[in-house]
Amino acid sequence: METFFQQIINGLVLGSMYALVALGYTMVYGIINLINFAHGEVLMVGALTSWTVVSLLADTGMPGWLMMLISLLVAIVVCATLNFAIEKLAYKRLRTAPRLAPLITAMGMSLLLQTLAMIIWKPNPKPYPLLLPTEPINLGGPVISVTQCLILGLTAVILATLMWLVNRTKLGRAMRATAENPRVATLMGVRPDMVISATFIIGAALAAVAGVMWAANYGTVQHSMGFLPGLKAFTAAVLGGIGNLAGAVVGGILLGLVEAIGAGYLGELTGGVLGSHYADIFAFVALILVLTLRPQGLLGERVADRA
Amino acid sequence: MKNKMVMFLLAAIALIALPLFAQQFGQGWVRIMALALLYVLLALGLNIVVGYAGLLDLGYVAFYAVGAYMYALLASPHLSENFAWIASMFPNGLHAPVWIIVPLAALLAATAGVLLGTPVLKLRGDYLAIVTLGFGEIIRVFLNNLEQPVNITNGPRGLDRIDGMHLFGLDFGKALMIGDFRIPSVTMYYYLFLFLVVFSVIICHRLETSRIGRAWMAIREDEIAAKAMGINTRNMKLLAFGMGASFGGISGAMFAAFQGFVSPESFSLMESVMIVAMIVLGGLGHIPGVILGAVMLSALPEVLRYVAGPLQQLTGGRLDASILRQLLIALAMIGIMLSRPRGLWPSPEHGKAAPAPLPKPAG
Numbered sequence: 001m002e003t004f005f006q007q008i009i010n011g012l013v014l015g016s017m018y019a020l021v022a023l024g025y026t027m028v029y030g031i032i033n034l035i036n037f038a039h040g041e042v043l044m045v046g047a048l049t050s051w052t053v054v055s056l057l058a059d060t061g062m063p064g065w066l067m068m069l070i071s072l073l074v075a076i077v078v079c080a081t082l083n084f085a086i087e088k089l090a091y092k093r094l095r096t097a098p099r100l101a102p103l104i105t106a107m108g109m110s111l112l113l114q115t116l117a118m119i120i121w122k123p124n125p126k127p128y129p130l131l132l133p134t135e136p137i138n139l140g141g142p143v144i145s146v147t148q149c150l151i152l153g154l155t156a157v158i159l160a161t162l163m164w165l166v167n168r169t170k171l172g173r174a175m176r177a178t179a180e181n182p183r184v185a186t187l188m189g190v191r192p193d194m195v196i197s198a199t200f201i202i203g204a205a206l207a208a209v210a211g212v213m214w215a216a217n218y219g220t221v222q223h224s225m226g227f228l229p230g231l232k233a234f235t236a237a238v239l240g241g242i243g244n245l246a247g248a249v250v251g252g253i254l255l256g257l258v259e260a261i262g263a264g265y266l267g268e269l270t271g272g273v274l275g276s277h278y279a280d281i282f283a284f285v286a287l288i289l290v291l292t293l294r295p296q297g298l299l300g301e302r303v304a305d306r307a
Numbered sequence: 308m309k310n311k312m313v314m315f316l317l318a319a320i321a322l323i324a325l326p327l328f329a330q331q332f333g334q335g336w337v338r339i340m341a342l343a344l345l346y347v348l349l350a351l352g353l354n355i356v357v358g359y360a361g362l363l364d365l366g367y368v369a370f371y372a373v374g375a376y377m378y379a380l381l382a383s384p385h386l387s388e389n390f391a392w393i394a395s396m397f398p399n400g401l402h403a404p405v406w407i408i409v410p411l412a413a414l415l416a417a418t419a420g421v422l423l424g425t426p427v428l429k430l431r432g433d434y435l436a437i438v439t440l441g442f443g444e445i446i447r448v449f450l451n452n453l454e455q456p457v458n459i460t461n462g463p464r465g466l467d468r469i470d471g472m473h474l475f476g477l478d479f480g481k482a483l484m485i486g487d488f489r490i491p492s493v494t495m496y497y498y499l500f501l502f503l504v505v506f507s508v509i510i511c512h513r514l515e516t517s518r519i520g521r522a523w524m525a526i527r528e529d530e531i532a533a534k535a536m537g538i539n540t541r542n543m544k545l546l547a548f549g550m551g552a553s554f555g556g557i558s559g560a561m562f563a564a565f566q567g568f569v570s571p572e573s574f575s576l577m578e579s580v581m582i583v584a585m586i587v588l589g590g591l592g593h594i595p596g597v598i599l600g601a602v603m604l605s606a607l608p609e610v611l612r613y614v615a616g617p618l619q620q621l622t623g624g625r626l627d628a629s630i631l632r633q634l635l636i637a638l639a640m641i642g643i644m645l646s647r648p649r650g651l652w653p654s655p656e657h658g659k660a661a662p663a664p665l666p667k668p669a670g
Contacts, residue, residue: 035433090641100363101644103436104587107365108640111580115633119626227576231444234437281448284441291434292426 015256016155021233022248024203030243040230041113046211064131083204117223241297344500350601352554358592360547361527366443372574374559416556465570590650
């Protein structure tokens, strides 16, 4: 039973990071119908930027949490700028192009960011320093680290802010209107370029936060670290119903839980035939199952035939 | 017409004579050419799926892997060494003939393609891209881990001691002597791949102008309209998917025979992206374009090898040949999509050849 609760905690932590990335996918998809393949790479850039900032600040002797906060802010700014530039340079011109063109461009962009990161930061994996107290908090059996606490808390705050932003502000209303019908939104005085840029910036900021969390939680950063989280976060977005914000959160947390519990019990259940290294394929199996049984996702509307 | 025939003959003679000429400079050159032909084969297969039917398949390398492992398992001592019952059935080791393995590899890959395609093909194309990408990863995870509790794929170490090709009494693993003239093993593989490529080009060309090919292109251009014209879009898409996959399976089997060794490393996502990049770069749905793209991108690393040395010193080891190649591929993918979305050598557009405007009457 103790393992079970421990895996639930791990799953929630993993799931909140997926949720943050999935929100970026789902917002972009909701507005311009593009799977932004490069989104996982934005997470990677956030993590590596934060690593650089932390390494630079390491000798100043400031407390760990302050270093982390500064690096987080720098990462958010860098990622937001990057994603803004990507949209303007690569995706904007392809808005009316046939569907394959932006998708292939996004794939190329993902490859480009990975390669550039490999050139800038060198390909070897780098240890991310422990900035927060490492003493785990005992919850009567299962334990939770300070970093994990922080991840859960921060995710909750961010989600609440995002919900407020989307549902209560003028920008949020413009975003929802553009997602629903870009042409009519334009007629109502919404500037689509502005809304799309805002969406990319917000998505990048969320991915940057997730990237720093990922680095702090797993303690290593590398140019290829963005691929799997990105792919799984997209799965989470589809799982919850792409284009739906609440769905992305639900899908992310669900996927995190399934993965953590699956990895913990798979070996026992199958009598050692399938070990925990198969954890990575849960996401894809879940994706195929969802697409077969409920293509619109758990909370989603029908998007299959939207032309 | 006569000119065309002459051109064809000249090209054929050049392609046949090329390796005999190149092997004077070392077999490495023939090897590069043979691998380029293998990539052409893969690109032609993926072109059916992406180019004709407009379905973005990002896990194409999975079918390649299925074919390669199929060949490797059925034509190497691995299975009979690890399973007593197979060893007792085939005391000399399992060396299945090519005529069984290759069709089996094609069939298995096609089945995998159809099974994978069935749940997702009725959805939007974007989903297909992600699911196929995930499928590619699943296959790789399995190849890497299926050594416990029973050793099937030998994990990351891969399978070796794979038999070479045997066709019509010819052993492709050994050099062939015709009188005093020696044709090394690599050159024989070159001819085999050349034959397969020519055969595939004919198949693709016939497909393109057939009812099936036109149905695929109709689906690519406008699925709803295609449906309204009475095309069974689901079956047609599945057919494209299965057919592309079987090309991948056959190429995989050829790869295993050619290399004599397979490991999961050869079937990474990067490889899938490479093949997509080849057909996008060359010209989606246009056979000469696809061939051009495949040859260009597969020869690129060899060319880069000569530039990479000085460049590596100049940048303090940050840029080596493989990174440079990746960088160029990424830039090419983005640049081509933005500036020449239809590729370097696109197919002529149908139905847009409006009659030239009449010259204005003078005065």
